[in-house]
Amino acid sequence: MVASLLVAHNAYLWLGKRISPDTDILALLPTQERDPALQQSFTHMVDAAQQRVIVLIGAEDWENTKKAAKQYTQVLSSHTDLFDITSLTEKTQSDWLAPFQKNRLGLLSVRQQELLKAQSSDEWANVALSKLYSAFSGPKLGSFQDDPFGTFETWVQERAQETPVRPRDGHLFVADEKRQYILLPITLVPPAFSLTAQEKVIPLLNEATKAARAGVNAEIEVISTGVVLHAAAAGQQAHQEVSTIGVGSLIGIIVLMWLSFHSLKPIGLILLSIGIGFLGALSVCVLLFDGIHLMTLVFGASLIGIAQDYGIYFLCHRLGATDVDSRTLLKQLIPGLLLTLLCAIIGYLGLALTPFPGLRHMAVFSAVGLLFAWFTVVCWFPQLVQEKNLKSGKLVVYYDHLLQFFSVPKNKALVWTLALFLVGASGLGLSRITVNDDIRLLQTPPKHLVTDQMKFGKLLDAPSPVQYFLVRGQSTEVVLQREENLKRALDAFVSQRVITGYQAISNWVPSQKTQSENRALIEGKLLAQNGPLRMVAAKIGEDNEWQAAIRQNLGTSNQTLTVENFFLTSASQATRHLWLGKVNEEYASIVAVKGLQYAKIPQLSQAANGLDGVQWVDKISEISSVLGRYRQNMGWVLIGAYFLVFALMFHRYRKDTWRTLAPSAMASLFTLALLGLTGQALQLFHVLALMLLLGIGVDYGIFMQEQNRQAASDETKDKRVSAMNLAWLATGLSAASTLLSFGLLALSNTPALRAFGLTMLIGTGLVWLIVPFFIRQRSVATTFMK
Structure with a gap:
């Protein structure tokens, strides 16, 4: 009944509901639950870029660039259900200026504020006359009467300096010393993390790139960057690894079962337990978490190497227990089976205790999968496998001989020499262990995406989305004023070339206090009755009526600019991600920095010192710190887990309990020593693997100790030998299948999974x-099965 429900539910999920595994790598990262504004700021920065694809198309000749860009957009323009390509028109530019023209008197750059306070009326009159008569006075935004002293034009030019991108021939233009580029901002219509969307979007982008290069007889460079590109690459990699790990493990297990039992029935039974375990894990995870992450499926594929342990344990003992029926045999095996299940779940508990949602999902998926596989063995195998139904294959015969190599040598000096050597090598390896919790080591995007991202950042001087200042206050006005205080501190870092600049909402919408001060400066210094406006009028032969008309014209642009009004305009498109608005009982914004060098982050972070409501945020450092803290914590949890497992098994094994734990403990120490000797830095995922190694390693100890108990009670030597060989066979087959699954996981291109798999590979062996x-x-025995 349960199996039928699982099959039906999975059929509904994949065929009816058509669920799509999540490919968002950020969904695996911890959330900042204690600080909603901090978490929302990071989400805000990421979401702003999530649906964007930025393409730079460049050539040495501008005409070739335009031709290539046209060929590129023609491929995408017919797919309006997937792409929204932003075009630049004169109306776009006029719409961009409109909100600011009504607020000219309140908009001054910091340099202009200083000049207004320092320069005389004569100097400002000369500025106006130069603007009126000089052919090289710069671009003019409107008539002379609209901005006689050029304060608004200067402010607009300063805003334009926030990006090297400029309008040219109806395109967005940027250049370096070699090429001239057209920038194409593309907005994705479907979600960037939708696998269905990625399957449609990526081929079209590749086709557009080929069209751009094919349509021009020149070398064309196409630089693409966007979340969808990274998500698609991660999804493709995960799909390949699911196939490699899952299919590889299955093939390995099938071969092992065939060589061991030389029959299709044991293979079918093992696949049945694995299949029900996988279906159960998937159903429960979707119900609990309302979805499944692709990385969970990749990790879950390694579950195949563990879920079959219970079936192997039963089948191996069924092979040798010819004098009891399957129900009686199960009663004998239940204590050992139950202990192995509990120990494995304790191992996965380590994953569930971390703050990483992805790891918790993996832990639940694996633990539930093992639980379903265990119940399949307990409920179905006694019904489907009867005594004398199984026969041993050649692998059993050959493998049986291996046990004699583990007998204690008679030469005790050799034993002590070997033990001292292992202790010395382990001590040396453990002393060389280093740690590195940098989150960037856990991600390896394709090289071409990294190269394009670096070129894009250099050309556009783009700010970092993971390092910024978070500004908070009780009102919008307070936030803007605190931003302005921060910018004054950052100006010193710009002059020292620690950063190249910064982006902030207050660059575009000064605080009301600043706007009032700016208006007072202009009215008191430039528009006063005996000020520079009067001098200009005298120089060009205009009367008081002309002066009054200019004052009246400028008076109409004396409105106060607000964040709310600013966001109603197209000019705010590029900066909306910097404003968080109201978060709980306070308002918050982001000040993004440009041209930040990683080595100078500690220096820049000091800019927030002493500033109320200003906090430096370094998401990379924060997550790395979390990884380091939990690496240490999980080390203590691992030690506690050993005591917990010891207490769990003490009632059954008494003075022999330590024998079930010693192999796992020694293997863990030797694995750490090998990591130290090979120069691999220790990280959280190594420790988590050691947690799981405890659960799996104790299984093998239980297998052997259970048969040790049975062998001790058997009257004949042959039965004792048979019992030990059965346990040795079950241990060997289980270890081999685990090595297969985690060995393949060690080949993963995802560094976190590779570290996990490598630790498990070494430790299990x-x-x-x-x-x-x-x-x-x-x-030590000879073969017992013929």
Whole structure:
């Protein structure tokens, strides 16, 4: 019944509901639950770029650039259901200026404020006359009467300096020393993390790139950047790894089962337990988390190497227990099976205790999958496998001989020499362990995307989305004033070339206090009755009526600019992501920095010192710090887990309990030593793998100790040998399948999964080698099955 429900539910999810695994790597990162404004600021910065694709098309000749850009846009323009391409027109530019022209008197740059306070009326009159008569006085935004002293034009020019992009021939233009580029801002209509959208968008972008290069007889460079490109690359990589890990593990297990039992029935039974475990895990995760992440499926593919342990344990003992029925056999095996399940779940508990949603999902997926696989073995296998239904294959015969190599050598000097060598090598390796919790080491996007991102950042002087200042206050006005205080501090860092500049809402919408001060400066210094306007009128032969007309004209542009009004205009499109608005009981904004050098981050972070409501945010450093803190915490949790497992098993194994734990503990220490000797820095995912290694390694210890108990009660030597060989066979097959699954995980291109898989690969192999030495009665036997 349960299996039927799982099949039906999964069929509904994939065929009816058509669920699509999430590919957003940020969904795996921890959230800042204690600081909503901080978390929202990061989300805001990321979301602003999520639906954008920026394309730069460049050539040495401007005409070739325009031709290539036309060919590129022609491919995409017919797909309005996928792309919204922003075009530049004269109306766009006039709409951009409109909100500011009504507020001219309140808009002054910091340099203009200083000049108004320092320069005389004669100097300002000369500025106006130069603007009126000089052919090289710069661009003019309207008539002379609209801006006689050029204060508004200067402010607009300063805003334009926030980006190197300029309008040219109806295009957005930027250049370097070699090429002239057209910038194409493209907005995606479907969600960037939709797998269906990625399957349509990426081929069209590639087709457009080919068209741009094919249509011009010149070398064309196409630089593309956008979240959808990274998401698609991660999705493709994850799909490949699901296939490699999942299919590879299945093939390996099938081969192992065939060589061990030389029959299709055991293979079918193992695949049945794995299949039900996978279906159950998927159903529960979708119900609990309302979706499934693609990385969870990648990690879940390694579940295949563990879920079959219970089936192998039963089948191996069914192979040798010819004198009892399957129900009786199950009753004998239940204590060991239950302990192995509990220990594995304790191992996955380590993942669930981290603040990373992705790891919690993986833990739940794996633990639930094991639970369903365990119940499949307990409920179905006794019904489907009866005594004398199984026969052993050649692998069982050959593998049985291996146990004799683990008998204790008679030469004790050799044993002590080997032990001292291992202790010395381990001590050396452990002393060389270094740690590195940098989150950037856990992501390896394709090289061409990294190259394009670096070129894009250099050409456009784009700010970092993960390092910025968060400004907070009780009102919009307070936030804008605090931004202005911060900008005064940042100006010093610009002059020192720590950064190249900054972006802030107050660059476009000064605080009301600043706007009032600016109006007072202009009216008191430039428009006063005996001020420079009167001198200009005298120089050009105009009367008082002319002066009054200019004052009246400028008076109509004396409105106060607000953030709300600014956001109603097209001019705000590029800066809306900097304003968070009201978050709980306060308002917040972001001041983004440009041209930041990583080595100078500590120096820049000091700019927030002593400024009320200003906080430096370094998301990379924050997450790296979380990784480091949880690496340390999980180390203590790992130690606590050993005590918990010891207490769990003590009731059954008493003075032999330590024997079930010692192989895992030794394998963990040796694995850490190997990491130290090979120069690999320790990180959270190594420790989490050691947590899981505890759960899996104890399984092998339990397998052997269970049979050690049975062997101790058997009357004949043959039965004791048979019991030990059965346990050794189950341990070997389980270890082999785990090595297959996690060995393939160690080949993952995702560094976090690779670190996890490599640790499990080494640790599992070591546990398998070590566990026979901790059997109380090690009877070396010849083959017992024919």
